[in-house]
Amino acid sequence: MAMTLSNPARRRLRTLGFLSPWLVGFSVFFAYPLIATVYFSFMHYNQIKEPTFVGLRNWTYVFEQMPLFGPALRNTLWLVVIMVALRVVFGLSLGLLITKIKTGAGLFRTAFYIPYLAPPVAATVAFVFLLNPGTGPVNEILGTVGISGPNWFNDPDTAKPSLVLLSLWGIGDLMVIFMAALLDVPKEQYEAAELDGAGAWSKFRYVTWPAITPIVMFAVVTGVVQTMQYYTQALVAGKVASGVNIGPGSVIQPGYPDHSTLTVPQLVYQMGFQNFNTGAACVLSLVLFAIAMAVTMLLMRKRSGLLSAED
Amino acid sequence: MPRWRMPTCASAALAAAGLLLSGCANPSVGSANDDPTAPVTLKFWHGWSTPGEVKAVNDSIARFEKLHPNIDVKATGNVSDETINQALRAGGDKAPDVVSSFTTNNVGQYCDSGMWADLDPFMKKTGLDKHKTFPKTLLDYTSYRGNQCALPLLADAYGMYYNKDAYKKAGIERPPRTMSEFEKVSKKLTIRSGKNSYKQVGYLPNFRFYQNSPDRLFAQWGPTYFDPEGNSQLADEPATYDFFKTTRQLASAQGGFRDLERFRLTFGDEMSSQNAFLTGKVTMHLDGEWRGLMLDEAKAKFDWGVAPLPVPDDQAETYGRGFITGTVAGIAHSSKHQNAAWELVRFLTADTKQVVNFANAIHNVPSTFAALKSPDLDADPTFRAFFDILENKHSKALPPSVNGGAYVVSLGDFAYAVESGRVGDLRGRLKKLDEQIDADTLQSKS
Numbered sequence: 001m002a003m004t005l006s007n008p009a010r011r012r013l014r015t016l017g018f019l020s021p022w023l024v025g026f027s028v029f030f031a032y033p034l035i036a037t038v039y040f041s042f043m044h045y046n047q048i049k050e051p052t053f054v055g056l057r058n059w060t061y062v063f064e065q066m067p068l069f070g071p072a073l074r075n076t077l078w079l080v081v082i083m084v085a086l087r088v089v090f091g092l093s094l095g096l097l098i099t100k101i102k103t104g105a106g107l108f109r110t111a112f113y114i115p116y117l118a119p120p121v122a123a124t125v126a127f128v129f130l131l132n133p134g135t136g137p138v139n140e141i142l143g144t145v146g147i148s149g150p151n152w153f154n155d156p157d158t159a160k161p162s163l164v165l166l167s168l169w170g171i172g173d174l175m176v177i178f179m180a181a182l183l184d185v186p187k188e189q190y191e192a193a194e195l196d197g198a199g200a201w202s203k204f205r206y207v208t209w210p211a212i213t214p215i216v217m218f219a220v221v222t223g224v225v226q227t228m229q230y231y232t233q234a235l236v237a238g239k240v241a242s243g244v245n246i247g248p249g250s251v252i253q254p255g256y257p258d259h260s261t262l263t264v265p266q267l268v269y270q271m272g273f274q275n276f277n278t279g280a281a282c283v284l285s286l287v288l289f290a291i292a293m294a295v296t297m298l299l300m301r302k303r304s305g306l307l308s309a310e311d
Numbered sequence: 312m313p314r315w316r317m318p319t320c321a322s323a324a325l326a327a328a329g330l331l332l333s334g335c336a337n338p339s340v341g342s343a344n345d346d347p348t349a350p351v352t353l354k355f356w357h358g359w360s361t362p363g364e365v366k367a368v369n370d371s372i373a374r375f376e377k378l379h380p381n382i383d384v385k386a387t388g389n390v391s392d393e394t395i396n397q398a399l400r401a402g403g404d405k406a407p408d409v410v411s412s413f414t415t416n417n418v419g420q421y422c423d424s425g426m427w428a429d430l431d432p433f434m435k436k437t438g439l440d441k442h443k444t445f446p447k448t449l450l451d452y453t454s455y456r457g458n459q460c461a462l463p464l465l466a467d468a469y470g471m472y473y474n475k476d477a478y479k480k481a482g483i484e485r486p487p488r489t490m491s492e493f494e495k496v497s498k499k500l501t502i503r504s505g506k507n508s509y510k511q512v513g514y515l516p517n518f519r520f521y522q523n524s525p526d527r528l529f530a531q532w533g534p535t536y537f538d539p540e541g542n543s544q545l546a547d548e549p550a551t552y553d554f555f556k557t558t559r560q561l562a563s564a565q566g567g568f569r570d571l572e573r574f575r576l577t578f579g580d581e582m583s584s585q586n587a588f589l590t591g592k593v594t595m596h597l598d599g600e601w602r603g604l605m606l607d608e609a610k611a612k613f614d615w616g617v618a619p620l621p622v623p624d625d626q627a628e629t630y631g632r633g634f635i636t637g638t639v640a641g642i643a644h645s646s647k648h649q650n651a652a653w654e655l656v657r658f659l660t661a662d663t664k665q666v667v668n669f670a671n672a673i674h675n676v677p678s679t680f681a682a683l684k685s686p687d688l689d690a691d692p693t694f695r696a697f698f699d700i701l702e703n704k705h706s707k708a709l710p711p712s713v714n715g716g717a718y719v720v721s722l723g724d725f726a727y728a729v730e731s732g733r734v735g736d737l738r739g740r741l742k743k744l745d746e747q748i749d750a751d752t753l754q755s756k757s
Contacts, residue, residue, distance in 0.1 A: 046755075047400040048424045048644065057754070065750035067743075134577035154576060243576060244519050253720060258727055274393065275717055276400070276424065277754060 034289075041282035048276075058279035062287070066280065071259045072267045075160065076288075079230055079263065080295075083164050084223035088216060091174030096204075098175070099182045109179075116172030124236040127166045128153055132241075153241035156260035163261060166233060174219055181215040182208065217303040221296055228292045231265040264288050341428070341643065347650040352383040355655065356398070356407040358638070359673070360389035361582075367672035371665060375658045382651050384409075392417055399426050399643050408646035409655050411464055415452040415636045415708060416716030420755075422455035423713045427641035430459050433653040444661050444679050446701070452708040453639050462660040463678035465670055466637035467599045468700040469527050471621075472606070474594040475614040477511065486595075486618035488630045490531075490557045493621040498564040500594045509566070509574045514595040516561040517571055518726050521581045522598050525726035526719050529554050530634035530707040531622050536718065537710060543718065543748035546741035553623055555729050555737065568730055584609055600697035604674035617696040619703075632705035633697075637678060676701050714755035718748045 005013070016023075041058055045051035062069055098108050115123060130138050131152035139149030152162045189207045198206065238256035254270060255262030264284055272281030345351070359368050365388050372384045387407070392414065398406045410427070412418075421427040434441055441450060445463055453461040473486055481500050487493040497513030504510040518525050532550035537543060545551050562568045578592060579585020582605075588596040589609055596602075597620060606615060619631045640660055642652045658665055666682040669675075671689045676697050682688070683698060700706055712718055725734075725744050734740050 044756075046424045048426050061750065061754045065747070065754070067747055132576060134573055151573070154572070242519055243578065253723070258731070258733070259724070273397065275714055275755070276396070276420070277714075280754065 037282045037285050037289075040278050041286055043279050045278040046276045047278060051278075054279065058283045062280055062283045068255070068259060068262060068267055069284070071255075072262045072264045073287075075260065075262055076228065076230065076264045077291075078160060079163065080224055080227045082160075083167050083227055083230075084220060086164055087167060087171060087174055087223055088219050090168050091171050091219065092178050092212075092216070094171060094175045095178030095182050096208075099179055109175075112175055113172035116170045118170070120232045121236050123170060124166060124233045125240055127162075127169065128237050128240040131162060131165075153237050153261075154257055156258045159237075159241075159257055159260040163234060163237060166237070174223075177215060177219065178212070181212040185211040214303070217299065221299050221303075224295050224299065225292055228288060228295075229265050230263050231269070234261045234263055235266055237261065341646040341649055343428070343432070343649040345648045345650045347654050348381055349651075350381045350383075351648045351651045352385060353409055353648060353652055353655055354405075354407040355384050355386045355409040355411075356390040356395055357386065357388055357411040358390055358392075358413040364388075364673050367669055370672070371659065371669050374665060374668075375655060378658065379651075379654055382654065384655060396426070399645060402645040406645050407643055408648055408652040409640065410643055411638055411640040412461075413638055414716070415639055415711070416719055418453055418461050418639060418715075419455040419711030419713050420715035421641065422458040422460035422711070426644055427460040428644050428646070428649055430462060430641065430653070430656070433642075433650070433657075434459075437653070437657065439657060439661055444681070446678075446680065448635055448706065448708050449637065449678055452636070452711060455711045455713070461639040461641040462656060464638045464640040464660050465666070465673070465675035466635060466678040466701055467601075468676050468697040468706070469522070469530070469597060469599055469620070469634040469636075470697055470700050471618050472588060472596045472598050472602055473616055473618065474588070474591065475616050477591070477594040477613070486616070487621045489624045489627055490561075490621050491624050494557075494561055494564050497561060497595065501565040503566065507566075507570045507573065509570070509592070511591060512565060512571065512574060512593050514561060514565075515571055515575060515587075515593050516558045516730070517568065517575055518558075518723065518730055520575050520578075521587070521596075524719075525554075525558075525723055526709055527597060527634040528558065528620070529722075531620050531632065533626065533629065533632070533705055533707055537712075541752070543745040543752075545722070545748075546738060546745050550623075551741060552737065555726070557623070558726075558730060562730065568732065572731075600676055600694060601674050603691065603693045615693075617693040619696075619700055629705040631699060631703045632707065633700035633703065635701060635706050635708040638675070712752065714751055717751050717755070721748050721751065 040051065042053060042055060043051035044054045044057070094112060098105055098112070101108060118126070130136050133139055133149060133151040133154055136152075138152075142149040150158045153159050185208055189211075190203055193203050193207050235254050238254060238261050242256040244256075254266035265288070268281045268284045268288070271277045271284060355372070357368060359365055368386055368388065372386055376382065376384060392412050395407065395410050395412065399410070412421075422429075431441075433439075441459065441462075445453075449463040449466055450459070453459060453463055471486060477500055478484075478486075483496055483499060487496045493514065500511065500513030502510040515523070516528070517523060529550075532554050534548050534550045534554070535544065536548075538547075559568075562571055565571060574592075575587075578587040579590070586605075586609075587593045588598070588602075589606065589611055591613060603617065619633055622629050622632060640656050642649050642656060646652050659669075660666070661679060663679060663681040663685060664687075666677050666679055667685045667687045670677040670682065671687075674689070674694060677683050677685070677688065683702070688695075709716075709719060721744060725740070728734050728740075729737070
């Protein structure tokens, strides 16, 4: 006997049908890994032997006995605050400047966008070479004008700022997004503001800023999420700058110099795939996930507040 | 859905996910039920990468295949420990059967985790007496708590290369034997260039310089890393304090850590023609036996020699000792052809003729008693100087640990902080280091 479905049931089924590609992706790439991470955070598991339940041991280990967790978390948060803020300010300033340029704008756009196209590893290697304190051209130029250049990536005090410089060098992506937003602001509003006697600052404050706020918020949120996962550049910069030979028998110890560039994702990799301490790696991942979620939700609430205030 | 059903469903889903995850978590398991005379293809992963080394490995395999026509060996070179680890943990058909590692640091982890198969049953089956074949130090660093999951595949001994021309110029007659002599000679050989740079450094003690990881120089003090219960005892080991004091004095005598570190950053790659010893930037250098062959091949523009590294003044009688490590080989737990794999491991590690040929080809120290005595070994005295270091009763290898080289990494991190002057309370910080090493060890245990 054929089964007959009521209209609401059919509607629900149709909705589920349309949703199914997303549901499959969500289950495979988000829900399952998340459940797995929670599960393994309570297990001792070296990826060879059967996992064994150890209760909260991995959690207490991370929070009480892992000395690198504190520096890694501080470095990650430092990068989130400083790098994201400077990238947004620099990207927006660059976007504003380039949209104002009448001649040769294409040249400037290309010049600022090209570094972004370089693969992260190649760009990092090149940047470390430029900033090599002993042989790099930057310090040599500084030396010719009587300035003793810093040790850049080789000094714990300047290693993180050097990473920020590297990220500002590859600002092309944000610059393009801001330029698109800035060019989208209706010209009539500027004209109206000018008629009201607004200067450059007032025009930016009362016309440009409200129009681009959603884009700024987008840049901040994606920047926070990306920087929370900051891994490749810090690892490569540390490895290249240290000058330590990495042979088949050795492993890259992240964080050079003196853990100043160690980030939580690097620690996750070290724990999970070098030390095969899967449980501790899962705890670290969950901490990172919780912080990223909290910051994102806070920013999203702020954003909806801003938007409703404008409305 | 009624409200009461939701938590039930969630619990059931979580339980199911847990079961699914634990099921997915098991990598493939190998077996030793294969017939070693049946036709088979073995995958062998190793770390050698230079053309000469790869040729030597391939020649060894050709010799093996001639003896075992039924076994075809596919060798893959330049493979790091990390890659091998991932492959063995993932298992599957692509994973290697025979594996080798360039470091002994991870053997404890390989044995304890079961990632490398226990070789004792194979040795028993084929009548290989490991105690009569390999020196004890080498057997110690290839096993963990009675599990001999690896065998030495040539050894590495560390000594001191020195620039004889620079010695002559500075009026130095022989290599230093004690640490106080070392300091004086290093100072004499150091030539500054400008305010904060150098033309030449005597001995660069900085721990990030090429092979200078702290554990290698520390071996000259003969330290005991763990107490009988397996707890870290660096803070209770008097040698630790003398070691750090000496390395700081060595740096101070030559201008201090900061200037030396800045000089280090101008060096070329260790394995390139811009190596700091080869280019004369450093006149005394801690390195392994392979460097001699490299210096010959690069046609070094100066006369050089080899001597054991100096020892602490209060342990002068131990002069001749050095740090010992080596390449190790084993069988992957996931290999389905473990008996055939054992034939390859046995040939590479215990066949005297093979070990001698391979040692001569890549200038590594032979790792069996018979090969060390072989008249066919390269007679080059600078190469043979390392045999004496290997056989010296005071020479030291690192003790294996359940979490591999994690304690060596922790010691390294600590040593970087000490050399740069960021550790005030050495005793207090060493106690914390011990606590950290113990916590890391405990965390890695099941």
